[in-house]
Amino acid sequence: MKHPASAGRRLTAAVAVALAVTAGGLTAPALAAAPAPVTSPAADEQPAFSVPAGTTVLSSGPSGFLTFREEGTALAYVWVRNDGTPTRLSGQWAGSEGTDIAVRREGTKHTYVDMTTGKEVVSYDTAQLGGTHTVVRYQGTSLVTRKYVSGSSGQELHVISKDAEGRTVDRKVSGMPLFATQKKTESDGPDTLLYRYDHSTGGVPQQDLAVVDVPSAKVVATYDTLGTSDLLSMGASETRVAWFEWSNYNNPVLAVARRDGTEVTRTRPLSGFASSSFLSVQIIGDWAVHTLQGGGAATVTDPLHQVTARSLTTGETVPLLAHASRLVESPDGSLITSGGTLDQGEGVYRIAPGENGAHPTVSLLATTGVATELTVAKETLPPTGTFDLDRAGGKLTAGWTLNRKNARVTLKLVHVATGRSVTVVPPYTVPATTDFPLVWDGLFAAKFPAYNGAYTWTMTAAPANGIGPAVERSGSFTLTRAARLHDVDDNGSADVLNRSASGTLSSYDLGQLLRREPGAAMDANRIGSGWNAYDRMTATGNLGGTPAADLVARDRTGVLWFYEGKGKNFAPRKRIGGGWNTYDKLTGGSDVTGDGRVDLLAADKTGVLWLHPGKGDGTFAPRKKIGGGWGGYNLLSATGNLAGAGAGDLVARDRAGVLWLYLGKGDGTFAARTRIGGGWGLFDDLVGVGDADGDGRNDLAAFGAGGGTNPGLLLYGGTGQWAKPFSPHLLAEVGYDWLNDLY
Template sequence: MATGLPADATAIWPESVKGTSVTLAYKSGGKQYRATLDLASGAVSGAKVVVIPADALFRDPGDMSPTLRAWMTEDAAAKVSLVLEDRKTAARHSLALGQPYHPAVHVIGDWALYADDRLFMEPSPLQALRARSFTGAEFKLLDTYRHAVRGPDGTLLVQGGRLDRGEGLFRIRAGADGKPAATMIASSGVPVKLALSPSTISTVDLDKNRGQANLDWTLSRLNVQVKVTLRHRRTGKTATRTVVPPYNDFVAPHIARIRWDGLLDSGECAFNGAYDWQLTATPLDKLGPAVSASGSFTVTRKVNPRDLNDNGSPDLLVREGNGTLTRLDTVHRAGVPGSGVVHQTIGSGWQTYDRIEATGNLGGTAVGDLVARDRAGVLWLYQGTGRGNYATRLRIGSGWQMYDKLAGGSDVTDDGRNDLVGFDGLNNFVHPGTGDWKRPLQSRWEVGSVPYELNLLA
């Protein structure tokens, strides 16, 4: 417990350390004071009034040397200026700084050192520590600035960084020519230049998390703009996402997270299979170059028996009055209503058929097939390609005009393969699937006299 401070002392702040004592700044009775705190006894002594310029920022009275005084002012529009005063002549010069977040100024000899103690996620154009003389000469000492205190020898100890050295602790003192010079005395091991770690993304399971996925990359810092392009290798279709900055309260520090909704730029659900990704991270503070990386991963999900283009969503088939068959791709995710976002024409001439039925996998290709009956009673198999269309038709057999209704897409016989059911007006018959495109259906079995609820494309 320190003793010797006035009872109304506020804004107590340690300014510098010298041996076993600390210089304290505090406010009391509406005035600014500096005093010495003895670390061994805890006693505060030698308090002196610090004359603060009337227009100085309340939170920072500035700094001075025997020849130069510097402080910050703020106008009614919250615009800040740096004021330099020659202590011999009392002449003043000012420099407009705009609206920094937390401006700071220190004096080394004939030079004022100023910067903005920047917020990590909101880089300031004044984040560099610059030295400026009363004559207007100026140069940059550090690329980044966080905090500064006076050392026991009167030099300035600054937490900051340089592109060529990284972040760390720097000692700033006047050189032989009187100009301030910065020397790193300890490194934090953190680079100032943006760095990107190798990605660990390999497989993305879009059956999880409602069809969404968190794609994570590790960066040395997150005050960046991240742009990621995912390109499906087979179709060339892409998903592009940009985040500024890519920060989330629920992930580890330095993780740039893209919350992919599982959709492509076209509005379609993402296709299964191999994707190539390209990432570019651009520093918002313009410190150092942008970094880029690329890689690949695989999107996977369980097979959807009504999915004709391998993107996890069921599709609808529509035959128009002129005989054109069209596939409607849907968006099918938990909590999201289905909607047709892509219309693909499969072909014309489908008025040849009086019955068309999507059956799921009959031919063994693991994607949806369909059967079509022509007006002569011949049944044809169209195997799905997984690309949203069908291969050349294959003849299954004749005599199928006996059925009033056809239905497929389910495993009636519980053998793991899709079957086809027909109703002849009196009884239901099941034709078990074989999974072999050369002979996709076995001989029929009678399964009852009550017709199934069948949804047909007529």
């Protein structure tokens, strides 16, 4: 027996199967590759019957073949007659190559059952053989074992059989060197065993391949192999022997020798990254057929997964199947294997010699009804039309259920206006199921909140093994959220504006700064240069009726200009009017009048505070006097609703560094001030930024050293309580190129 095929990356099951069905099985290394997609030269005939999905062929005889498949955590063994009739077998079983015998394995007991009659033929108990015998192969009605030589690390090969009287006969195989160590065995029908072993000649390590005649228990041919190629496959026909070598541990080499000679022909290294124990090779006619098993479930692409026929006379290669499990030799000289093609899907295939040396032919014996290419069982696509991220709980949900696990699934979203994109992947590297959920949290890279507006999306499921085409869906939607008070770039997150020494205005997303990794660079949105022309500026929130926040700026002649937010930048300025140089403080962002529109507050040089009610179109109604005595403050900041009463509020810092809260009454006036606390004189600027941390309460941003060494940007999160309206949180240290101009 050869090792059965692995189910790709399902290594726990694969190794368990290998040990269960292969006597003396060796631990298999992880599969690292997958085949290229091909269609096969399969016959057009329909399969005669069906078999369950996941069926793998273990051995083949004249009247049927032995299979196994995973059933939960167990393995189910079934003998399938050539007419499709299944016989389920309980317990653990193995096959006897080229016969209708299946072997029941019960500890040290091995019972051979003729599947054509259901009767037991022979039985062996290795515990009664004497010494320590390890089962190597089941050959016809014989048992091949290896036995350690006492006092050495060498091994002897033994054939255990029954004589005419039914007595157990133990024969040591002759023609083997002393102290040989088994590396790999393969069966070539009931009478021939291929045995690969390590030994030493004159102190020089050597690896050979022996052809063992089982009935006579003799080595009848020996071939030198290159390198120390553990676990690499072998195969034989009546005229040739083939094996893989891996002398440079890079790419495997296929070696072929005639059985009536010793000359070896070797191919150039084959492309691929083959895991040695999963290679399988057999010979039919003048063709060597080989594959790297497990391609159907592999998670990487490897050209060796393709089942390829290679002419031993011309070197021509012909693709047969997209992938397959172990290649099992049948008594009629054909091969049986579990595999798949893009045109006929998964099932049990027969590979037969072509007439007069022509290409081997492929026919589908039994189908599982499962496609070889990647297919979709269920899908949840991204939205179409307008998608409100707030109403969706801040997440966009999509996903696929596919016909297999080994797929690479992505969802790429592209913001049309900026070209900025994000790629969403499932939350695991190696999926445990065929479900691939895709959840977008509304963020670009570096935790930057995505912009509102038009998006295109492409959802792709690519076969991880490279077999077949990718599945792709595409579409578009418009992302929207509720307008935020201080959202300059229209991404549903509060921003602060900063003017550099050279007059460049940039916005910084506070949501990004809250989520970023420690030490990560801040993603600045550069708005433009020339802003040193203004001596007063304030971000006002939505003055003009668009979702993005707006800005007003006063030039040095006293003219006030309106900049309507367009997302990421501003529309060309509009003149509001002159005479604004009477004011030394401007602040906006609070709805002081309670009409749903943000207003502008201005303190003149005599200490009188004035209200300029917003009209919702970027202009203001005539000003209204709020009151005098405001000259004692060196900073004013409209914060929006801090205490939950509904109207916009105001904070003011006096020259002693004490911060005061003025609660809006909703009629254009404020309640009596309440003291927030002292020490606020350490900051160069304070800006009401709306709800930056997403808790539903308005916050305050502060810039300056704050008592530390380096200047920093701090966020004072709103508490919703008028007596203690803020709690501090450091957002980021920033460079000294920041001026004390924060808006």
